[in-house]
Amino acid sequence: MSVLLDEEIRSQPDxxxxxxxxxxxxxxxxxxxxxxxxxxxxxARGTSDHAATYAKYAWAAxxxxxxxxxxxxLHTLYHTPPRLDEALVVGISQSGQSPDIVAVVxxxxxxxxxxxxxxxxxxxxxxxxxDHVIELHAGVERSxxxxxTYTAQLAxxxxxxxxxxxxxERWTELERMPxxxxxxxxxxxxxxxxxxxxxxxEHCVLIGRGYNYATALELALKLKELTYVMAxxxxxxxxxxxxxxxxxDGMPVLLIMPQGAVFSDMLQLAQDLQxxxxxxLVASDVAEAQALATTVLPLPPAVPEWLSPxxxxxxxxxxAMNLARAKGxxxxxxxxxxxxxxxx
Amino acid sequence: MSVLLDEEIRSQPDxxxxxxxxxxxxxxxxxxxxxxxxxxxxxARGTSDHAATYAKYAWAAxxxxxxxxxxxxLHTLYHTPPRLDEALVVGISQSGQSPDIVAVVxxxxxxxxxxxxxxxxxxxxxxxxxDHVIELHAGVERSxxxxxTYTAQLAxxxxxxxxxxxxxERWTELERMPxxxxxxxxxxxxxxxxxxxxxxxEHCVLIGRGYNYATALELALKLKELTYVMAxxxxxxxxxxxxxxxxxDGMPVLLIMPQGAVFSDMLQLAQDLQxxxxxxLVASDVAEAQALATTVLPLPPAVPEWLSPxxxxxxxxxxAMNLARAKGxxxxxxxxxxxxxxxx
Numbered sequence: 164m165s166v167l168l169d170e171e172i173r174s175q176p177d178x179x180x181x182x183x184x185x186x187x188x189x190x191x192x193x194x195x196x197x198x199x200x201x202x203x204x205x206x207a208r209g210t211s212d213h214a215a216t217y218a219k220y221a222w223a224a225x226x227x228x229x230x231x232x233x234x235x236x237l238h239t240l241y242h243t244p245p246r247l248d249e250a251l252v253v254g255i256s257q258s259g260q261s262p263d264i265v266a267v268v269x270x271x272x273x274x275x276x277x278x279x280x281x282x283x284x285x286x287x288x289x290x291x292x293x294d295h296v297i298e299l300h301a302g303v304e305r306s307x308x309x310x311x312t313y314t315a316q317l318a319x320x321x322x323x324x325x326x327x328x329x330x331x332e333r334w335t336e337l338e339r340m341p342x343x344x345x346x347x348x349x350x351x352x353x354x355x356x357x358x359x360x361x362x363x364x365e366h367c368v369l370i371g372r373g374y375n376y377a378t379a380l381e382l383a384l385k386l387k388e389l390t391y392v393m394a395x396x397x398x399x400x401x402x403x404x405x406x407x408x409x410x411x412d413g414m415p416v417l418l419i420m421p422q423g424a425v426f427s428d429m430l431q432l433a434q435d436l437q438x439x440x441x442x443x444l445v446a447s448d449v450a451e452a453q454a455l456a457t458t459v460l461p462l463p464p465a466v467p468e469w470l471s472p473x474x475x476x477x478x479x480x481x482x483a484m485n486l487a488r489a490k491g492x493x494x495x496x497x498x499x500x501x502x503x504x505x506x507x
Numbered sequence: 508m509s510v511l512l513d514e515e516i517r518s519q520p521d522x523x524x525x526x527x528x529x530x531x532x533x534x535x536x537x538x539x540x541x542x543x544x545x546x547x548x549x550x551a552r553g554t555s556d557h558a559a560t561y562a563k564y565a566w567a568a569x570x571x572x573x574x575x576x577x578x579x580x581l582h583t584l585y586h587t588p589p590r591l592d593e594a595l596v597v598g599i600s601q602s603g604q605s606p607d608i609v610a611v612v613x614x615x616x617x618x619x620x621x622x623x624x625x626x627x628x629x630x631x632x633x634x635x636x637x638d639h640v641i642e643l644h645a646g647v648e649r650s651x652x653x654x655x656t657y658t659a660q661l662a663x664x665x666x667x668x669x670x671x672x673x674x675x676e677r678w679t680e681l682e683r684m685p686x687x688x689x690x691x692x693x694x695x696x697x698x699x700x701x702x703x704x705x706x707x708x709e710h711c712v713l714i715g716r717g718y719n720y721a722t723a724l725e726l727a728l729k730l731k732e733l734t735y736v737m738a739x740x741x742x743x744x745x746x747x748x749x750x751x752x753x754x755x756d757g758m759p760v761l762l763i764m765p766q767g768a769v770f771s772d773m774l775q776l777a778q779d780l781q782x783x784x785x786x787x788l789v790a791s792d793v794a795e796a797q798a799l800a801t802t803v804l805p806l807p808p809a810v811p812e813w814l815s816p817x818x819x820x821x822x823x824x825x826x827a828m829n830l831a832r833a834k835g836x837x838x839x840x841x842x843x844x845x846x847x848x849x850x851x
């Protein structure tokens with residue numbers, strides 16, 4: 164069994180509690196200090212980019228702020244950075260090392276815009292480049308595949324959303340999430356056995372929508388990194404606009420569908436896919452959805468939808484780790500990857 | 508042989524010439540009439556979303572306008588549309604029918620923002636919702652997989668970029684593209700035979716960066732729609748942040764790498780992938796890149812990089828069509844798809 168990755172997955176309730184305790188007040192101060200802005204521009208890669216995708220929903224839905232994802236090549240390779248008038252410029256990076264992400268934040272500062280770094284390393288180049296820094300306090304992440312820093316990034320984005328939103332209830336909901344994660348981790352023991360079924364799976368599809376589109380993207384990346392499965396992630400709407408043609412008999416499709424505003428759209432798609440012969444894996448707290456599944460990734464009930472991605476990724480992390488084990492891959496050391504990736 | 512798709516692919520030089528002739532003056536008028544805006548928010552799905560991805564590079568690099576991709580679920584399922592202060596709101600849709608895309612443009616209008624529709628149907632709901640409409644003039648697209656409307660959408664975005672940019676040289680470069688497409692189509696005859704090699708390919712990876720990240724995304728969708736291959740598209744930078752772990756001996760990787768500012772970054776990745784045993788397919792005009800490839804998708808030389816996606820997708824369309832034929836699939840009627848997809 165992978166020791167490091169397993170430890171890091173299981174540390175997530177504590178990491179989350181520590182983050183909220185240590186950074187909560189700072190987040191409120193940053194939000195109070197920021198000048199007005201029309202939209203947020205976020206630069207991020209890999210797992211951090213999936214946290215940015217969560218921000219597209221959480222920040223817009225709770226606070227009305229639209230989010231644009233940056234195109235770092237414009238800064239580093241084309242040398243034609245866009246005009247950033249009216250933007251809050253945000254960089255998200257576990258290591259804070261990737262030059263392309265740092266370049267976007269530096270450009271924001273050069274243009275006189277407010278800048279914010281979200282990173283696990285407060286002494287990194289990214290932290291040095293930004294006006295404001297929120298640290299993840301996740302401890303050193305020793306396994307190559309990011310787990311605890313991903314949920315910590317999501318929680319940081321949720322802290323900012325709650326502070327902008329202003330209602331104490333949102334903050335209270337977030338403070339319950341460490342307990343929710345403990346509950347999730349208490350319900351995943353069957354996944355070690357269930358992963359066996361997918362020993363020879365070579366490709367699969369992951370689908371989420373709204374807040375949990377980020378979960379589909381992140382779980383696809385975990386499967387690629389840890390098991391080398393060709394995993395493709397889609398929103399349910401994008402999936403209907405073309406990729407649905409790839410569904411064949413027995414094709415494994417994992418749907419992230421906790422209770423919430425997008426549930427009925429996801430349920431309709433799940434039913435359609437079952438009719439087409441797909442094998443469904445379902446991450447949900449809803450019995451009607453679980454009943455369609457060959458494999459259930461259980462989620463706890465009554466989690467507010469806006470926070471559900473923090474919980475919904477965790478059974479997927481556990482499934483990916485166990486599938487790596489079933490396939491004979493060392494999940495702590497995926498081939499071809501280092502912990503810190505520097506791209507320009 | 509598929510008659511409709513083949514006809515539509517071969518019609519692209521004429522469609523492009525017709526579009527520039529019929530909409531050029533209108534595009535200049537729209538650009539002159541638009542009020543100032545800080546960024547563009549684009550709503551699109553499927554192929555149209557890949558055209559929007561091209562706009563992220565073309566509009567920013569030539570005109571400094573940042574581009575955000577909309578999250579329609581915020582409008583249709585969550586009922587929490589973001590504040591669109593300072594935005595130009597753009598909808599791109601071949602049919603102009605999808606309710607989620609229309610909803611974003613309607614919200615832009617409701618908030619008093621300028622709105623623009625890019626569509627092949629000037630009498631569609633999307634066209635009715637927008638202040639300004641640019642029609643693609645591509646004629647009815649009868650094959651389910653979009654080809655001529657994609658290059659027409661790219662050309663429309665390029666027309667807008669050229670008009671904003673103001674230099675007549677950009678416009679002249681664009682007016683040469685119909686001839687460039689004719690040259691591309693004159694060089695693809697070998698692909699019918701070369702497609703045979705991939706008859707039993709089940710998955711593949713597509714990589715582009717900068718302007719041609721859109722090409723990688725669009726070609727992956729063509730392969731999914733036409734051949735049911737599990738095709739995954741990445742930017743070269745995102746690929747290094749995790750998915751590179753999936754590369755195994757013999758894995759087919761198609762790189763879009765015409766001459767330009769991102770070429771050396773792509774070449775480095777191509778060399779790394781060849782060392783790892785991947786089989787390379789290369790769309791390029793550069794001999795050094797072609798020399799690494801098992802299969803070359805030839806591109807004409809001396810196309811300005813900002814317009815290269817209009818040319819670079821075409822050999823891919825031809826390869827996907829021929830691979831469908833080799834696999835015994837009717838490329839005009841992919842399973843599970845209709846020509847018009849309506850999502851909420």
